Amino acid sequence: MSAPPERRWGARYFAELYRAQIRQGVAVMLQYRFAMVIWGVWGFVGPLVSLAIWNAASSARGGTIVNAANGASFQRGDFAAYFLTFMVFGHMTMSWDAFEYGWRVRTGGLSPLLLRPVDPIHADAARNVSFKLITSAILLPVWILLAWLLQPTPPESGWSLLLATPALLLAAVMRYVWQYCLAMVAFWTTRVEAIQQLYFTVDAFLGGRVAPLALLPGWLGVLAAWSPFRGMGAFPVELALGRIPAEQIAPAFLAQVGWLVVALLAYRALWRLGLRRYSAVGA
Amino acid sequence: MRILHLLAVFYRTSIQTDIEYRADFFTRLVASLLGLMTTIGSLAIAFQYAGRIRGWSLGQAMVLLAVYYLMDGLIEMFIAPNMREIMNQIREGTLDFVILKPINTQFLATFRTLNIWRMANVLVGIGLCVYAIGGLSLTVGPREGALFAITLGSGCAVVYSFWLVLVTLTFWFIRMDNLEQIIWQAFETGRYPVDIYPRWLQITLTYVVPVMFIITIPAGALSGRVGPDTAAVSVVVAVVSVALSSCFWRFGLKHYTGASA
Amino acid sequence: MPQIEVRDLKKTYRVHEREAGASASFRSLFVRKYKAVEAVKGVSFSLDAGERVGFLGPNGAGKTTTLKMLAGLLYPDGGEAEVLGHVPWRRERNYLQRISLVMGNRNQLVWDLPAMDSFLVNQAVYQIPETAFRETLDELVALLDLTPLLKKQVRSLSLGERMKCELAAALLHRPDVLFLDEPTLGVDITMQGRIREFVASYNQKYGATVLLTSHYMADVTALCRRVIVIHHGQLLYDGELESLAARIAPFKLVQLELADAAAAARVEQFAEVLERQDTRVKLRVPRGEASLVVARILSELPIVDLTVQDPPIEEVIDQVFQGNAEVTA
Structure with a gap:
């Protein structure tokens, strides 16, 4: 037998891998267009409900909500801009692997994926990207319609949008890896649902989904500023809308990167331990 | 009497099978409590800035939330498991066995099982109800009690009819799971008072997905915001929707037996 | 290697x-x-x-x-x-x-x-x-x-x-x-x-x-x-x-067709009978004694037809798994 050809597992390999996986993912999802759109719209409901609450609350206060503690002030148009942007960014950073892992572990569906020379996270991440490509194309008109209906206050300059792009990308990767860590929990317990709900609850407050972080009560606001949830949720949104003072931008980016590194380390550890565990109960 | 006896038999058997899955109950309970925290928390934050929102106080909004959980629990316990089963049977063609039985098909098909561990949400709803009423120091007299019972009963009837229509549609359109998803999403909005939504959504939530009759009105009755006239309207709506959906079901069944014969 | x-x-x-x-x-x-x-x-x-x-x-x-x-x-x-x-x-x-x-x-x-x-x-x-x-x-x-x-x-x-x-x-x-x-x-x-x-x-x-x-x-x-x-x-x-x-099932199968049913009944004295249907008989014979047993049967019984075979591999394996055979490896 001849010696096997040398394989390189570098950036070019992964670029090619992702290209192929994304193509496949798009092809699969095109067959489930309708379900995909429903999944996508699912993400709209939360921000819209939050917006409705804050709109109603602000009308009770003559149109403006002011947090006396930190001077943050929001008018109807600001709320609309915040939650509309949150809706779009929320969609871009969405991830659902935790829901599937339990099934994979229980049925052994993970095994064929383990035979490949790359870890399954790459195939899964590619699928996530395919989903966003497909649904964004379909949901774009819906966003435009909503923007027209809700009349958000536009950001003061286009620069903030440009600056928000890397923040959004980081947020998407961050949330993806954090969610994947959560998915790994399926190796140890069959009750991922409750844990997922806990994550969702904490994220709702600390990530800025139920209210802009500036309107949270003091202690919750402090907690939010230090948590990883801000970087995955509210930070890119606030940045895009130009609501973050210049001197706070760099530290917030650093926090994103820091938490991403933590997530990556956690993922590696959990994946290793999880595989052992998976193999202990029988793959 | 015969119906009560049948129900007892149906439910006893399904409880016996469900006993196995009791761990499910705790998972649900934890998930429900966390979901509850999210909703109450988000309301509490908004209420910090406004004492009343569209005429609702935080306490009243909590009563509403309690009714939401109660209804969600009742639906998942009694209605949804049966309706999903019928959809499966229609898809797989096994509904014939149900049609063959010498009892009212609609009754047999729609009350055959219950999912006992979904009781978690019912308990959460009742608990929150007691807490919120205590916190509001509302006096729930016989008048409020009666109005609540009447509107809640009507709400259940409306939900039942709504699902029955949905199921009947399966006779023509085989795949309805996506529609079910959409309806649950609409139902989710019922966690909050319908009044906070824009006009078009309020209309949708009143007439298309009748969250208004299912949640908002019973909650209003309990917190003393709904009078006998509204209660009367909800009863009429309930009777009409049960009658119409039942007609539609029979029409669908005729179509089904006609097509498969 | x-x-x-x-x-x-x-x-x-x-x-x-x-x-x-x-x-x-x-x-x-x-x-x-x-x-x-x-x-x-x-x-x-x-x-x-x-x-x-x-x-x-x-x-x-x-x-x-x-x-x-x-x-x-x-x-x-x-x-x-x-x-x-x-x-x-x-x-x-x-x-x-x-x-x-x-x-x-x-x-x-x-x-x-x-x-x-x-x-x-x-x-x-x-x-x-x-x-x-x-x-x-x-x-x-x-x-x-x-x-x-x-x-x-x-x-x-x-x-x-x-x-x-x-x-x-x-x-x-x-x-x-x-x-x-x-x-x-x-x-x-x-x-x-x-x-x-x-x-x-x-x-x-x-x-x-x-x-x-x-x-x-x-x-x-x-x-x-x-x-x-x-x-x-x-x-x-x-x-x-x-x-x-040979290792785990050290025997052969012998199938006989005899001239009359009475003769078939006498087969038992020569080897273990696995099946008997009228004049047809299936025997199990230890591998080493196979030729001896066959010779005796041929000389003492009215034989119409006789075949000697290795047992089918499925049966051998089945026997192993049911614990009926000892491996002599």
Whole structure:
């Protein structure tokens, strides 16, 4: 037998891998267009409900909500801009692997994926990207319609949008890896649902989904500023809308990167331990 | 009497099978409590800035939330498991066995099982109800009690009819799971008072997905915001929707037996 | 130098124990009780490059567990293994790149798409250069007769058609070692034959090592000269398929057709009777005494017809697994 050809597992390999996986993912999802759109719209409901609450609350206060503690002030148009942007960014950073892992572990569906020379996270991440490509194309008109209906206050300059792009990308990767860590929990317990709900609850407050972080009560606001949830949720949104003072931008980016590194380390550890565990109960 | 006896038999058997899955109950309970925290928390934050929102106080909004959980629990316990089963049977063609039985098909098909561990949400709803009423120091007299019972009963009837229509549609359109998803999403909005939504959504939530009759009105009755006239309207709506959906079901069944014969 | 080397491999599963009663079930939410199940209890063997070996044993014998350990899906609890110079469960990319495991009950093909789409993804996953990919694909398509299947959605294929596509997907990267776990499970007889022929030709063409488990003895007899038999996680036999019968079932079957039923009744004095129907009798005779017994029967009974055979391999294996035979290895 001849010696096997040398394989390189570098950036070019992964670029090619992702290209192929994304193509496949798009092809699969095109067959489930309708379900995909429903999944996508699912993400709209939360921000819209939050917006409705804050709109109603602000009308009770003559149109403006002011947090006396930190001077943050929001008018109807600001709320609309915040939650509309949150809706779009929320969609871009969405991830659902935790829901599937339990099934994979229980049925052994993970095994064929383990035979490949790359870890399954790459195939899964590619699928996530395919989903966003497909649904964004379909949901774009819906966003435009909503923007027209809700009349958000536009950001003061286009620069903030440009600056928000890397923040959004980081947020998407961050949330993806954090969610994947959560998915790994399926190796140890069959009750991922409750844990997922806990994550969702904490994220709702600390990530800025139920209210802009500036309107949270003091202690919750402090907690939010230090948590990883801000970087995955509210930070890119606030940045895009130009609501973050210049001197706070760099530290917030650093926090994103820091938490991403933590997530990556956690993922590696959990994946290793999880595989052992998976193999202990029988793959 | 015969119906009560049948129900007892149906439910006893399904409880016996469900006993196995009791761990499910705790998972649900934890998930429900966390979901509850999210909703109450988000309301509490908004209420910090406004004492009343569209005429609702935080306490009243909590009563509403309690009714939401109660209804969600009742639906998942009694209605949804049966309706999903019928959809499966229609898809797989096994509904014939149900049609063959010498009892009212609609009754047999729609009350055959219950999912006992979904009781978690019912308990959460009742608990929150007691807490919120205590916190509001509302006096729930016989008048409020009666109005609540009447509107809640009507709400259940409306939900039942709504699902029955949905199921009947399966006779023509085989795949309805996506529609079910959409309806649950609409139902989710019922966690909050319908009044906070824009006009078009309020209309949708009143007439298309009748969250208004299912949640908002019973909650209003309990917190003393709904009078006998509204209660009367909800009863009429309930009777009409049960009658119409039942007609539609029979029409669908005729179509089904006609097509498969 | 052997290509697959397994020494004293062990694997114990932890199985969650369910207890009855409400309080026990509540407790199990927090503390779970586990029971240890020894699936593989110290198995050793080695395979040379290019060998085709059948892995036999009843359900739960530990075959699949062993294959999964060798494919890097499971960590063993003891022992060593080396395949192609790698320790499988380290899951090195360069190792996974050179092997394949086909499981008859699991699929790697994407359900909603034509198989071709999955092949293209595998091309990227295993970084197969375009020319090599086309070449291998054409060959697989010809050998497995895939042309009409490639454009069809996998979910609309029959079980046998799907298995052919699974095999193709597993071989696109030309693995040097191929593990097959029940590759013909549920597949009809004609298709079983095709799959066997295909595995044999792949093995011959590329010199790949093949380790195969199957419920169908025909798969093993057609493909493998050598078999490894395990039972209750332990090695029972490792050697030529042909001599397996002699080793673990040291007897021959003698079938007689006698002139009259009365004579048939007297057969019992010569050897153990397995079956008797009127004038037809089936005897079991120890291997060493076979010629002697036959000679006596021929001289003392009115014989119409007589045949001496080795017992069919299925029966031999069955006997081993039911504990009726002792291995004299």
